[in-house]
Amino acid sequence: MKITVITVCYNSEKTIADAMESVAKQRVEGGWCLVDDGKLEIEYIVVDGGSTDSTVGQIKKFAEQFHCSPTPSTFTFRWLSEKDNGMYDAINKGIRMASGEVVGILNADDVLADGNVIAKIAAEFSEDVECVYGKVYFVKQLGGRPIRRCFAKLWRPWMLQWGYMPPHPAIFIRKECFEKWGGYVPEKTEYRIAADYELLIRFFRVNRMRAKYVKLYTTVMRTGGVSTKDVEARKKLNQEIVKANRANGYFCCFPMLLSKYAVKIWEYILPRFGIM
Numbered sequence: 001m002k003i004t005v006i007t008v009c010y011n012s013e014k015t016i017a018d019a020m021e022s023v024a025k026q027r028v029e030g031g032w033c034l035v036d037d038g039k040l041e042i043e044y045i046v047v048d049g050g051s052t053d054s055t056v057g058q059i060k061k062f063a064e065q066f067h068c069s070p071t072p073s074t075f076t077f078r079w080l081s082e083k084d085n086g087m088y089d090a091i092n093k094g095i096r097m098a099s100g101e102v103v104g105i106l107n108a109d110d111v112l113a114d115g116n117v118i119a120k121i122a123a124e125f126s127e128d129v130e131c132v133y134g135k136v137y138f139v140k141q142l143g144g145r146p147i148r149r150c151f152a153k154l155w156r157p158w159m160l161q162w163g164y165m166p167p168h169p170a171i172f173i174r175k176e177c178f179e180k181w182g183g184y185v186p187e188k189t190e191y192r193i194a195a196d197y198e199l200l201i202r203f204f205r206v207n208r209m210r211a212k213y214v215k216l217y218t219t220v221m222r223t224g225g226v227s228t229k230d231v232e233a234r235k236k237l238n239q240e241i242v243k244a245n246r247a248n249g250y251f252c253c254f255p256m257l258l259s260k261y262a263v264k265i266w267e268y269i270l271p272r273f274g275i276m
Contacts, residue, residue, distance in 0.1 A: 001122045002041035003172065004100030008090035009108035010049035013058065015222070018142060020046065020062045022111035026075075026118045040122050041074045043100050047090040048081035056081050088184035088195040095178050102132075104172040106219065111142065113217045120216055121172050130174045130209045134216035136167040138223050147223065148267045153213060157204040160197070161250050163241055163257035168196045169219040173203070181207050193233065194240035201248045 005023050009016050023044045046059055059079050066077050078097065084090045095103055102125060106112065124132045135153070137146040155166045181202055184195040191198055203209040238257050245252035 001102065001125060002043060002100040003102045003104065003118055003122055004043040004045060004094075004098035004175070005104050005106050005112075005118070006045045006047065006091060006094035006098065007106045007108055008047045008049070008087055008094060009051065009055055010087075010090075011051045011053045011055060012108040013051070013054040015109045016046075016055050017058050017062070018111050019106055019108050020044075020059070023106065024062075024065070024075075025115045026112065039074055040119055041100070042076075042118055043098065044075070044077045045094045045097050046077075046079040047084075047094045047097075048079065049086075049090055050081055050083045086192075088191070092183040095175065095183055098175055101174060101176075102172050103175050103178070104218075105169060107169055107221070109222045109224075110136075110169055111220050113137075113220050117216070117218050120214070121218065124212055124214050125172075125174075128210055129212050130177055131171060131203070131211040132214055133166050133171040133211060134214045134218040136170050136219040136221050137217055138221045140223055142220065142222070148264075150267060151263060153215065155213075160201050160205060161245055161252055161256065163238070163252075163260035164263060165197055165200055167219070167221075168200075169221060170217075171200075173209070177203060177207075177209060191240050191244065193237045194244055197241055198244035198247065201244055201250070205250065206248050 007016075007019050007023075009019075012019075023042070026042055046062075048056055048059060059081070063077055063079060066075075080093070080097075084093065091105060102122070104118075104121070112118070121132050121134070133152065135150050137150070138148040139146055150167045150170075152166050152170065155164065159165070182199075184199050185191050204211065238254060241257060242252045242254065
């Protein structure tokens with residue numbers, strides 16, 4: 001099996017090296033596991049939006065590691081840097097470039113939880129599974145204590161109508177699903193924050209994607225994402241969640257979304273007691 005991991009970035013000089021290194025470690029710490037008697041291959045694609053800081057320089061430095069020494073055929077790295085129409089447009093570019101059977105997204109601010117994540121995800125795929133998803137936890141800085149852990153195990157597709165989604169960075173989807181059902185709607189035309197939410201409604205509910213949950217932390221996420229920065233961003237997110245549900249034929253309104261905040265509160269409280 002071949003899994004493609006995609007990172008999109010723009011002026012991410014403070015975090016991009018950590019993200020890239022966490023993918024590179026998949027071939028060091030995790031070794032090369034056998035999946036269905038075949039070799040696991042990892043393809044890593046970085047799509048930069050034309051950064052003006054040192055991001056591109058760090059990507060080039062990372063790429064040199066694989067040009068200056070023999071690169072195992074089981075690990076490939078590709079990248080491009082050009083202007084785009086935002087994050088979701090860049091992800092769509094990465095998906096089109098991907099040659100793997102399965103695609104996962106790693107944000108430039110995040111890292112894979114350990115060196116065995118991709119191998120463990122690959123082992124969970126079978127012919128009747130189109131998607132495998134796990135869990136994430138949040139930290140203020142890498143190496144710090146988790147301050148929030150997601151309730152991915154309790155999530156069900158109907159919850160999308162109520163404002164609750166599984167953690168997007170922990171979701172790995174067969175590429176053929178994107179080919180059948182489409183990619184992310186570019187934010188400049190429809191969704192600025194919630195194109196990932198709209199895609200999951202389309203995949204999980206409209207098309208009933210066959211998914212499997214695994215009790216695995218795939219990703220460590222830094223706090224401070226776009227959708228949580230301020231009141232206006234959260235308001236915009238909720239507007240887009242309502243819009244995404246209605247666009248796909250599911251009724252949704254702002255009062256319905258209030259329940260998700262009760263869940264999120266517990267995601268902050270329980271880790272303090274060592275639960276989850």
